[in-house]
Amino acid sequence: MPDGYETVVGLEVHCELSTRTKLFCGCENSFGAAPNSQVCPVCLGLPGSLPVLNRRAVELAIRIGQALGCEIRPSVFHRKNYFYPDMPKDYQISQYDLPVNVNGHLDLPDGSVVGIERAHIEEDTGKSTHIGATGRIKGASHSLVDYNRAGVPLVEIVSAPDIRSAAQARSYVSELRRVLVAAGASDGRMEEGSLRVDANVSVRPDGSTTFGTRCEVKNLNSFRSLVRSIEYESKRQVALLEAGEAILQETRHFDESSGETHSLRSKEEAYDYRYFPEPDLVPLEPDEALLRAAAVGAGLMPGERRRLLWEAIGASLEEHASGALADQIETVIDLELDRLVVDAVAAGADGRLALARAANEAAANPESARSLGAGSFAALLQLESSGSLSATQSKAVLTVLTEEGGDPSEIAARLGFEGLGDAEIEELIDGVVAAHPEEWSRYLEGDGKVAGFLLGRIMRESKGRANGKVVSTKLAERRSRA
Amino acid sequence: MSERGAPGGATSVRGIAAAVRSREATASSVVEETLERISAMDGELHCFHTVMAKEALASARALDATIAAGRDPGPLAGVPVALKDNICTKGTTTSCSSKILENWVPPYDATVVERLRDAGAVVVGKTNLDEFAMGSSTENSAFGPTRNPWDASRVPGGSSGGSAAAVAAGLVPLAYGSDTGGSIRQPASFCGIVGLKPTYGGVSRYGLVAFASSLDQIGPFACTVEDATLGLLAVAGHDPRDSTSIDREVEPLLDSLGGGVGGLRVGLIEEFAADVAPSCSGAARAAADALAAAGAKVGEVSIPEVRHGLPAYYVIAPAEASSNLARYDGVRYGLRVDAGDARTMNLRTRGAGFGAEVRRRIMIGTYALSAGYYDAYYGQAQRVRTLVVRAFERAYEDFDVLLAPMTPSEAFELGAKTANPLDMYVSDLCAVPSNLAGHPAMSVPFALGESGLPVGVQVLAPALREAAMLRAAAALEAAAPPGVRGPVKLAAAPAGAASDGGGE
Numbered sequence: 001m002p003d004g005y006e007t008v009v010g011l012e013v014h015c016e017l018s019t020r021t022k023l024f025c026g027c028e029n030s031f032g033a034a035p036n037s038q039v040c041p042v043c044l045g046l047p048g049s050l051p052v053l054n055r056r057a058v059e060l061a062i063r064i065g066q067a068l069g070c071e072i073r074p075s076v077f078h079r080k081n082y083f084y085p086d087m088p089k090d091y092q093i094s095q096y097d098l099p100v101n102v103n104g105h106l107d108l109p110d111g112s113v114v115g116i117e118r119a120h121i122e123e124d125t126g127k128s129t130h131i132g133a134t135g136r137i138k139g140a141s142h143s144l145v146d147y148n149r150a151g152v153p154l155v156e157i158v159s160a161p162d163i164r165s166a167a168q169a170r171s172y173v174s175e176l177r178r179v180l181v182a183a184g185a186s187d188g189r190m191e192e193g194s195l196r197v198d199a200n201v202s203v204r205p206d207g208s209t210t211f212g213t214r215c216e217v218k219n220l221n222s223f224r225s226l227v228r229s230i231e232y233e234s235k236r237q238v239a240l241l242e243a244g245e246a247i248l249q250e251t252r253h254f255d256e257s258s259g260e261t262h263s264l265r266s267k268e269e270a271y272d273y274r275y276f277p278e279p280d281l282v283p284l285e286p287d288e289a290l291l292r293a294a295a296v297g298a299g300l301m302p303g304e305r306r307r308l309l310w311e312a313i314g315a316s317l318e319e320h321a322s323g324a325l326a327d328q329i330e331t332v333i334d335l336e337l338d339r340l341v342v343d344a345v346a347a348g349a350d351g352r353l354a355l356a357r358a359a360n361e362a363a364a365n366p367e368s369a370r371s372l373g374a375g376s377f378a379a380l381l382q383l384e385s386s387g388s389l390s391a392t393q394s395k396a397v398l399t400v401l402t403e404e405g406g407d408p409s410e411i412a413a414r415l416g417f418e419g420l421g422d423a424e425i426e427e428l429i430d431g432v433v434a435a436h437p438e439e440w441s442r443y444l445e446g447d448g449k450v451a452g453f454l455l456g457r458i459m460r461e462s463k464g465r466a467n468g469k470v471v472s473t474k475l476a477e478r479r480s481r482a
Numbered sequence: 483m484s485e486r487g488a489p490g491g492a493t494s495v496r497g498i499a500a501a502v503r504s505r506e507a508t509a510s511s512v513v514e515e516t517l518e519r520i521s522a523m524d525g526e527l528h529c530f531h532t533v534m535a536k537e538a539l540a541s542a543r544a545l546d547a548t549i550a551a552g553r554d555p556g557p558l559a560g561v562p563v564a565l566k567d568n569i570c571t572k573g574t575t576t577s578c579s580s581k582i583l584e585n586w587v588p589p590y591d592a593t594v595v596e597r598l599r600d601a602g603a604v605v606v607g608k609t610n611l612d613e614f615a616m617g618s619s620t621e622n623s624a625f626g627p628t629r630n631p632w633d634a635s636r637v638p639g640g641s642s643g644g645s646a647a648a649v650a651a652g653l654v655p656l657a658y659g660s661d662t663g664g665s666i667r668q669p670a671s672f673c674g675i676v677g678l679k680p681t682y683g684g685v686s687r688y689g690l691v692a693f694a695s696s697l698d699q700i701g702p703f704a705c706t707v708e709d710a711t712l713g714l715l716a717v718a719g720h721d722p723r724d725s726t727s728i729d730r731e732v733e734p735l736l737d738s739l740g741g742g743v744g745g746l747r748v749g750l751i752e753e754f755a756a757d758v759a760p761s762c763s764g765a766a767r768a769a770a771d772a773l774a775a776a777g778a779k780v781g782e783v784s785i786p787e788v789r790h791g792l793p794a795y796y797v798i799a800p801a802e803a804s805s806n807l808a809r810y811d812g813v814r815y816g817l818r819v820d821a822g823d824a825r826t827m828n829l830r831t832r833g834a835g836f837g838a839e840v841r842r843r844i845m846i847g848t849y850a851l852s853a854g855y856y857d858a859y860y861g862q863a864q865r866v867r868t869l870v871v872r873a874f875e876r877a878y879e880d881f882d883v884l885l886a887p888m889t890p891s892e893a894f895e896l897g898a899k900t901a902n903p904l905d906m907y908v909s910d911l912c913a914v915p916s917n918l919a920g921h922p923a924m925s926v927p928f929a930l931g932e933s934g935l936p937v938g939v940q941v942l943a944p945a946l947r948e949a950a951m952l953r954a955a956a957a958l959e960a961a962a963p964p965g966v967r968g969p970v971k972l973a974a975a976p977a978g979a980a981s982d983g984g985g986e
């Protein structure tokens with residue numbers, strides 16, 4: 001961000017709800033089916049068809065509101081009227097001045113808080129593919145429309161303009177994503193369009209208390225695009241202000257290849273959506289039963305999961321701030337391995353070791369790691385802590401344990417890691433001492449450099465079955481006795 | 483078949499069903515006769531867009547097989563019915579009298595169609611209407627007008643003119659229309675038959691091509707109150723596919739018909755008298771007198787708000803229509819006029835596909851919902867709507883049912899009002915308050931006007947009080963002078979001049 005200016009960002013996140021069926025009909029809601037195979041008169045908007053609200057979608061929408069601390073209130077569906085070929089009815093059923101969720105907030109990991117103005121229910125549109133050189137509508141020879149996505153339930157989550165940087169925007173979207181996944185409302189897959197982000201970006205001189213003119217940037221389909229577009233847009237707007245020019249309120253498209261934003265339409269060209277109450281639906285009045293049903297099945301929210309992890313590893317406040325452990329904590333939460341860590345610690349594992357192994361090794365295969373039993377994970381970590389297994393051995397056992405399951409000690413034995421007994425280790429040391437008398441003398445005289453050589457020889461002779469820590473201890477004992 | 487034989491006249495719904503159920507007649511013979519009658523007489527009347535001869539005969543044979551096998555064929559066994567061509571029929575064109583849907587074949591049946599088939603009725607065809615049900619004369623049809631069986635130089639009313647004329651001409655004993663602002667009741671009055679608009683939510687709208695969703699209701703046409711009641715019962719009741727459908731048991735309405743009006747509190751609405759022809763206001767007053775004579779407690783009631791219904795209606799209905807008709811964009815179905823880009827294709831398709839009245843209402847509705855105008859038009863109209871509802875509530879504190887004229891005039895000549903849309907809109911004056919309130923209302927033939935054409939009287943009731951409404955309607959029917967109702971006696975090939983009288 002150029003000196004002397006502040007970026008102000010508000011985000012609109014469209015989240016596809018992971019319901020079994022669409023918002024207003026019984027068609028399956030799933031990604032990747034053959035084009036136009038999941039359609040019916042209702043989601044195709046055929047004459048005479050009528051929408052029937054999916055109760056499950058309402059529950060998930062309310063659950064999102066609950067997770068974001070929103071006020072949940074009676075709401076009304078409106079029609080948002082505009083022509084577009086991939087919108088079957090040429091209006092979208094959405095919520096307008098009476099959304100179901102209002103006035104919430106999202107706490108970010110760095111302690112900042114972003115206000116949530118509203119989180120409302122609406123239906124998704126179909127998807128157009130423009131056939132031609134550019135892949136965009138301009139210059140296309142024709143367009144194909146797939147209506148499988150038409151009528152998929154969405155919740156649009158609108159933040160307050162509380163975000164002050166591209167990095168904070170990124171943090172907001174990733175934390176929101178975690179909340180949506182934890183709530184069981186979304187699969188959180190940005191690459192499949194399950195989460196789509198528009199950014200309202202403005203800039204203002206440092207210290208200013210009024211907002212600058214904002215531009216809405218569309219087509220932000222990845223974290224990278226989100227960050228790049230906000231950075232680009234801030235610089236563009238500051239450059240305009242520095243040149244004494246005005247910023248026009250408009251909608252802009254982010255071009256991933258160039259990293260630039262381009263004007264789509266100005267304020268004057270903005271659609272007049274002619275909102276009016278949807279006469280085919282009745283008002284939605286959430287009662288106690290609905291609020292309770294919505295809450296059932298929500299998982300732990302990321303803030304709470306973070307707290308449990310910190311507690312499990314027993315970190316100090318300084319460590320909270322340092323960020324070293326924080327990265328591992330975010331990783332295990334994102335991979336949903338936090339439960340495994342917390343449970344392993346409860347079963348006797350060392351907290352930091354459990355966190356490290358989960359964030360690094362288990363993370364390589366999170367799918368399988370999630371089904372790993374906390375008990376066997378803890379048992380493995382205890383073998384490592386007690387010195388029965390070296391770190392390298394422990395990691396190798398973990399790989400097998402994750403892929404195949406089983407008992408850690410048995411896997412260690414199968415891999416030939418069964419720790420050599422004391423007598424066997426002493427025997428190996430005797431052999432190496434006999435073979436390298438010169439080095440041994442230097443070691444006894446206190447030459448530290450030769451210790452590594454001896455350890456290496458012994459480990460090689462043991463074919464990796466000796467625990468390095470145990471060998472080092474025994475070598476040190478012999479020297480002190482000598 | 484014993485009840486058959488009135489020249490050109492179908493027998494009653496009740497009579498046909500009884501004959502078919504008791505095997506006095508076969509469904510096939512009833513349907514064959516009906517198809518013959520339609521082919522002989524519909525040439526000039528133009529009630530039908532599509533006659534479903536093949537499908538109807540197949541259904542009739544299936545019904546006869548059901549009966550032969552000793553299974554229950556349903557309460558309307560073998561009754562031929564006609565459907566306004568804005569009610570979706572799987573596999574049969576549903577045009578809404580519009581070029582834009584001229585060749586559109588729905589892949590599904592409307593709920594009412596499913597229910598009629600379940601009841602044993604046989605759908606014989608799809609009837610003419612004003613394009614997308616916008617009109618009061620059936621002249622706004624892309625495929626030509628329907629003529630009034632009483633006088634072929636006159637309109638049958640609209641927008642459900644094809645269904646009304648088909649029943650009045652005796653082509654079918656039962657037909658269905660949709661009523662958004664009088665589109666069942668006004669043509670019923672013009673054609674001398676019974677037309678009933680149920681409580682909003684009483685009959686499923688699933689499969690009814692929407693005009694104005696908050697006002698549209700499907701309802702029956704028949705020659706008698708009893709047949710209209712049978713027609714209502716066959717299709718009424720909760721439908722989970724329509725969110726505005728009322729989840730409540732349907733009352734056994736047939737019991738109300740013979741109940742008489744003793745003690746029934748009947749209010750004659752004063753307001754319309756000044757706005758309608760003497761024959762129409764006179765019919766309403768005569769109806770009030772007749773009910774009083776039959777034992778009802780009759781009084782007059784002033785509901786000034788009803789006169790604001792028409793302007794409110796002509797904002798709300800076009801507003802909803804402008805949105806409902808947006809989907810005819812040339813992309814997925816119906817007419818497409820190709821162009822270089824989607825937007826131009828869309829504009830050309832709509833320009834070519836919609837008639838003048840539809841385009842007019844889309845423009846009015848779009849304007850009424852536009853930023854900066856919403857509150858002054860749509861918002862204001864909704865406030866008036868609320869006032870109308872409250873005014874009715876007050877009136878129904880003192881009365882069980884209300885009476886009013888049905889139409890401002892008798893059936894007018896073809897072309898008489900096509901030059902001035904506002905003249906045409908006034909036809910709906912007495913009808914729209916019930917649509918705005920979502921209340922049931924019906925037209926019962928009760929008099930002949932100066933031109934010898936039938937004049938209906940409107941019976942209104944509060945939501946879900948069809949039973950009271952039908953008690954009054956049955957009493958009016960019993961008290962009506964002879965010759966006021968269909969079916970009309972038609973020669974096999976009616977001349978330009980009409981038949982001169984009713985069927986009784």
Ligand SMILES: [Zn+2]
Pocket residue numbers: 022025026027038039040041042043044151
């Ligand atoms: Zn569907």
